[in-house]
Amino acid sequence: MRELGMCIGSFENEEKQREITSLIKQAGFNACFTGYERDDAAARMACEVAQKTGLRIDSIHAPFDGINHMWLPGEEGDEILSRLIKSIDVCADYGIDQAVVHLSSGWNSPQVNDLGTARYDQLVNHAIKKGVKVAFENLRKLANVAYAMERYSNNSEVGFCWDSGHELCYTKQVEFLPIFGDRLCCVHLHDNLGILSGDQHMLPFDGKRDWQRAATLLKSTGYQGPIMLENGHDPRFYSDLSYEQFLERAYNSAVKIRQLMGE
Amino acid sequence: MRKLGICTATLKKGDINDFFSIIKNIGFEACFTEAFESEIKAAIKAGIEIDNTHSPFDGINNMWVEGEPGETMLRRLKDSIDLCAAYDIKKTVIHLSSGYHPPRMNDLGFARYDALVEHAIKKGVTLAFENQRLLANIAYVFEQYKDVPEVAFCWDTGHEICAAGGREYMPLFGHRLACVHLEDNHGSEGPHPDQHILPFDGIVDWKKAAQRIKNSPYNGPVILECYNHPGSITNYFGYDHLSDEAFYERAYDAAARIRDLIEKA
Ligand SMILES: [Zn+2]
Numbered sequence: 001m002r003e004l005g006m007c008i009g010s011f012e013n014e015e016k017q018r019e020i021t022s023l024i025k026q027a028g029f030n031a032c033f034t035g036y037e038r039d040d041a042a043a044r045m046a047c048e049v050a051q052k053t054g055l056r057i058d059s060i061h062a063p064f065d066g067i068n069h070m071w072l073p074g075e076e077g078d079e080i081l082s083r084l085i086k087s088i089d090v091c092a093d094y095g096i097d098q099a100v101v102h103l104s105s106g107w108n109s110p111q112v113n114d115l116g117t118a119r120y121d122q123l124v125n126h127a128i129k130k131g132v133k134v135a136f137e138n139l140r141k142l143a144n145v146a147y148a149m150e151r152y153s154n155n156s157e158v159g160f161c162w163d164s165g166h167e168l169c170y171t172k173q174v175e176f177l178p179i180f181g182d183r184l185c186c187v188h189l190h191d192n193l194g195i196l197s198g199d200q201h202m203l204p205f206d207g208k209r210d211w212q213r214a215a216t217l218l219k220s221t222g223y224q225g226p227i228m229l230e231n232g233h234d235p236r237f238y239s240d241l242s243y244e245q246f247l248e249r250a251y252n253s254a255v256k257i258r259q260l261m262g263e
Numbered sequence: 264m265r266k267l268g269i270c271t272a273t274l275k276k277g278d279i280n281d282f283f284s285i286i287k288n289i290g291f292e293a294c295f296t297e298a299f300e301s302e303i304k305a306a307i308k309a310g311i312e313i314d315n316t317h318s319p320f321d322g323i324n325n326m327w328v329e330g331e332p333g334e335t336m337l338r339r340l341k342d343s344i345d346l347c348a349a350y351d352i353k354k355t356v357i358h359l360s361s362g363y364h365p366p367r368m369n370d371l372g373f374a375r376y377d378a379l380v381e382h383a384i385k386k387g388v389t390l391a392f393e394n395q396r397l398l399a400n401i402a403y404v405f406e407q408y409k410d411v412p413e414v415a416f417c418w419d420t421g422h423e424i425c426a427a428g429g430r431e432y433m434p435l436f437g438h439r440l441a442c443v444h445l446e447d448n449h450g451s452e453g454p455h456p457d458q459h460i461l462p463f464d465g466i467v468d469w470k471k472a473a474q475r476i477k478n479s480p481y482n483g484p485v486i487l488e489c490y491n492h493p494g495s496i497t498n499y500f501g502y503d504h505l506s507d508e509a510f511y512e513r514a515y516d517a518a519a520r521i522r523d524l525i526e527k528a
Pocket residue numbers: 393419444488
């Protein structure tokens with residue numbers, strides 16, 4: 001049966017990491033993705049904890065703060081590239097199939113150019129060498145994702161990560177699954193109210209997304225991976241729920257999506 | 264009521280003045296021409312409205328390649344804009360690449376297209392970028408020139424179904440629609456899928472296409488980009504056995520059907 005997954009944040013304190021991870025497992029999830037928002041050691045610790053807890057790590061979310069520098073001259077661009085490369089290494093070391101990578105940030109991000117292309121080429125080449133897949137995620141722009149899919153069209157190590165919430169609040173007129181569904185290898189499922197730039201990361205069915213359509217499109221791509229949620233216990237929406245109750249609600253929403261997929 | 268039109272490229276050989284007099288007799292009122300002054304003059308003489316010109320695209324991949332051929336291509340495209348301006352033609356259709364594996368998008372090509380767009384703005388001519396096989400380059404255009412009203416979309420109905428892997432362009436760029444290339448084919452199979460046959464002779468869903476046009480800001484003519492080139496792929500529908508008049512009558516009927524569908528949509 002298809003796995004159900006939940007993202008796990010990265011905590012400074014290993015005990016806290018363990019506690020949160022266990023609660024996710026106890027809620028019924030059997031897969032997860034972890035992040036690389038702190039440093040290498042924190043990312044590795046999160047992976048170890050997740051694996052010890054018995055959660056399969058479907059992907060690592062590669063770092064994305066400062067991602068626009070990938071397209072700009074200067075050390076900051078080299079720095080983010082080296083962090084991306086390190087996150088690929090973490091995947092390889094922990095037997096994690098894929099890393100989710102961003103291509104830009106914000107509405108006025110730099111356009112595709114030669115310098116950034118060279119850096120992303122380096123990243124993809126590194127991933128190929130390490131046997132790790134790079135999943136490019138949809139954000140506010142279409143051109144850079146299309147560019148990545150076309151540039152690496154012959155690389156099975158490059159795929160698409162569909163973020164349902166970004167699509168709803170950033171690019172309402174674009175349905176990414178009919179366009180890049182044949183490259184889909186990863187999903188970030190969450191909801192929002194469909195307000196421009198309102199990337200609220202609500203639980204599925206708590207926002208405005210048509211989940212029947214999402215499920216139908218997902219099914220039609222042949223995607224085999226987990227129903228993976230990308231939600232946090234956001235006090236703006238879930239302050240009346242304990243963390244356990246929030247996870248229960250999250251789990252039920254994932255089950256419901258699986259049902260909508262006819263499974 | 265929208266005018267009905269057909270492109271001059273429909274005619275492979277023969278006299279351009281005869282072409283215009285035949286299509287005019289049948290009832291066509293609009294056209295788009297190649298970027299040739301002779302065609303423009305003939306259209307004006309015949310009293311056929313020129314909705315846009317089709318800028319040159321042979322060698323278009325050179326736009327992304329260093330060297331003289333790229334500079335030449337850019338110059339030809341600028342000349343094509345100048346030709347529009349000289350005859351008060353408001354729009355010209357531009358390609359971004361050719362084939363499935365054109366040179367990758369790069370800084371040089373971006374700079375050349377920037378120069379082209381700048382020239383078009385100066386001349387008051389709209390550039391309508393046409394959908395072909397790829398997505399990234401045209402998506403780039405609508406992001407890069409998001410706030411430039413002189414940058415618009417030309418929707419080619421046939422390219423979409425034979426060369427774009429099932430992608431639909433109107434949901435993405437329909438809000439910028441300024442030109443249409445209405446034509447049909449039988450999908451991506453076979454050695455020459457881009458058939459440019461008449462609407463309703465292939466597999467385009469014309470009802471859906473009409474709905475998409477209706478939903479867009481486009482209120483220009485219904486213009487076909489279909490060919491009547493004896494001995495070519497358009498044999499497929501036995502067009503070779505039709506007289507020129509019979510072919511253009513069939514074309515007119517198809518265009519009129521699309522107009523009806525748009526009106527009823
Ligand atoms: Zn065309």
